[in-house]
Amino acid sequence: MNNTILIKNALILNLNNFENKKQSLLIKDDLIAEIAETIDEGNVDKIIDAEGKILLPGLINTHTHLSMTLFRGLADDLSLDSWLNDHIWPMEANLNGDYCYIGALLGAVELIKSGTTTFSDMYFYMEDVARAVEDAGIRAVLSYGMIDFGDAERREAEIEENLQLFKSCNGMADGRIKVFFGPHSPYTASEDLLIKVRELADEYNMGIHIHVSETEKEINDSLDERGLRPFEYLEKIGFLGPDVVAAHCVWLSDEEIEIIKKHDVKVSHNPCSNMKLASGIAPVSKLIENDICVSIGTDGASSNNNLDLIEELKTASLLQKVSTLDPKVLTSDEAITMATIKGAEALGLENEIGSIEVGKKADIILIDTNSANMVPDSSSLSSNVIYSANGSNVDTTICNGKILMENKKLTVLDEQEIYDKARKAIKELKEAI
Numbered sequence: 001m002n003n004t005i006l007i008k009n010a011l012i013l014n015l016n017n018f019e020n021k022k023q024s025l026l027i028k029d030d031l032i033a034e035i036a037e038t039i040d041e042g043n044v045d046k047i048i049d050a051e052g053k054i055l056l057p058g059l060i061n062t063h064t065h066l067s068m069t070l071f072r073g074l075a076d077d078l079s080l081d082s083w084l085n086d087h088i089w090p091m092e093a094n095l096n097g098d099y100c101y102i103g104a105l106l107g108a109v110e111l112i113k114s115g116t117t118t119f120s121d122m123y124f125y126m127e128d129v130a131r132a133v134e135d136a137g138i139r140a141v142l143s144y145g146m147i148d149f150g151d152a153e154r155r156e157a158e159i160e161e162n163l164q165l166f167k168s169c170n171g172m173a174d175g176r177i178k179v180f181f182g183p184h185s186p187y188t189a190s191e192d193l194l195i196k197v198r199e200l201a202d203e204y205n206m207g208i209h210i211h212v213s214e215t216e217k218e219i220n221d222s223l224d225e226r227g228l229r230p231f232e233y234l235e236k237i238g239f240l241g242p243d244v245v246a247a248h249c250v251w252l253s254d255e256e257i258e259i260i261k262k263h264d265v266k267v268s269h270n271p272c273s274n275m276k277l278a279s280g281i282a283p284v285s286k287l288i289e290n291d292i293c294v295s296i297g298t299d300g301a302s303s304n305n306n307l308d309l310i311e312e313l314k315t316a317s318l319l320q321k322v323s324t325l326d327p328k329v330l331t332s333d334e335a336i337t338m339a340t341i342k343g344a345e346a347l348g349l350e351n352e353i354g355s356i357e358v359g360k361k362a363d364i365i366l367i368d369t370n371s372a373n374m375v376p377d378s379s380s381l382s383s384n385v386i387y388s389a390n391g392s393n394v395d396t397t398i399c400n401g402k403i404l405m406e407n408k409k410l411t412v413l414d415e416q417e418i419y420d421k422a423r424k425a426i427k428e429l430k431e432a433i
C-alpha cells in the first residue's frame, strides 16, 4: 500500500533552479519518487497546491539540547561559565525522564513550526527524548552528554549509558533515529573517556558529537593544563576524524583550522548562542574557504532563546559580513547549504536527506511567499528565505513522507496541551531548587 502525496506548482529551491520554474514533486511513502514539470494527478492520495510557495529540504539543526527548551528565558545575560555552573547545572540536577520528554516535545513543536525536520541532540534521559521524536514524527541524531570530570567509575557508567542508548534506540521510529556518542567537551570529559569513545565509535560505526573551543576561557584553561589548545590536544590523543561533529569552534588558531581540515572534522556553527553568551565569533568564512564542512545549530533554547534555524542562518551570514567587513562572504546560497546538505554530511545522512532529489527521504518544507515580509520576490529564492523570511513563514512541514504541519496547523502534535504541560514542568523544577 503506497501513500502518495503530490505537491504541485512549487518553486523548488535547488541551487541550480535559476529560472524559478514551477515544478511538481511526488512523494511515495517515505521517499521523493518523482520531480517533473507536470505529474499525473490521477492516482494520488493527496494533492498540495504550492502556488506561491518555495519548496526546500527540511532544515537540519546539527547542535541542540531539545529538552532545554523548558529553560527558555531562565538565565539570560550571562557568560557560559556562570550560566552553566550557577544556573543550568543546578536546574538539571532535578530533571527526570518525564521532564525531558515534555521539554523535547515542546522543542519539537517549535522545530516543526519553523521548518526543521532533523536535529542533532546531546542531553540526558535520551530514551525519553527518543520517545518524543517518535511521537512528533521528526528525525534525530541523539547522543547522551557524557561528563566524568576524571572520575573513573563515573566514566564507565557514562559510556555504558550512551552505549545502552545506541542499543535501544539506534534505527528506532522507522529509522528516523540514529545514535551518536556525546562526550560533552574536552573540559568535562577526561582523556581516558575520549580515547575510549574513539575506540567504541570505530567499533560500532557511530558518530561523535562534542562541544569544542567555545570560549576564550576554555582555550586558556587547556593551555594552562596541557600546554595545548583544544584541537591540538584532541589530535594528539587520536580523537579526531570525519565522524566528529564539533559544536561552536569559535576560538581557532590557523594551525587548528589545518587540524580540522586534515581530519575532516565537521563544524556546527551556533552564532546566536555564541553572541548571547558573548563567547565570540567563529571564523566561519575562513573555514568555508578552506573547504571545511560547516553546518548550523541553534544550541539549546536556553542560550538562544529560540530554535528558529532561518533566523540562525541570517545571523550567521550577517555576523560574517560584519566581522570580515566584506559583504560578499556567507551568501544566502551558502547559508542554505549549511542547513541542508552540509548538515546532512555532518550527520552521515547525505544519502538520505539534505537535498530535493528522487530517491531521497521526503523531508520537505514549504515557505509561503505571500507574506508581508516576503513581497515582492527577491532576486533569488535563497535571498528571500535567508534575508527576508523567518521560521514563522514556514507553512508546511513533511518528514519521512508524513505531513506534520499543513497551512501552519500541526497535524500530529497537540500544541496547547504541550504548552500547558511544559509550563507546569518548569514551575515544578523552579520550586525544587
Ligand SMILES: C[C@H]1O[C@@H](n2cnc3c(N)ncnc32)[C@H](O)[C@@H]1O
Pocket: 065, 080, 084, 088, 089, 092, 122, 123, 124, 145, 184, 211, 214, 273, 299, 300, 303
Ligand atoms: C549536555 C550538557 O551540555 C550543556 N550545555 C548546553 N549548552 C551548552 C553550551 N553552549 N556549552 C556547553 N555546554 C552546554 C547542557 O546544559 C547539558 O549539561
Ligand SMILES: [Zn+2]
Pocket: 063, 064, 065, 211, 247, 299, 300
Ligand atoms: Zn551546546
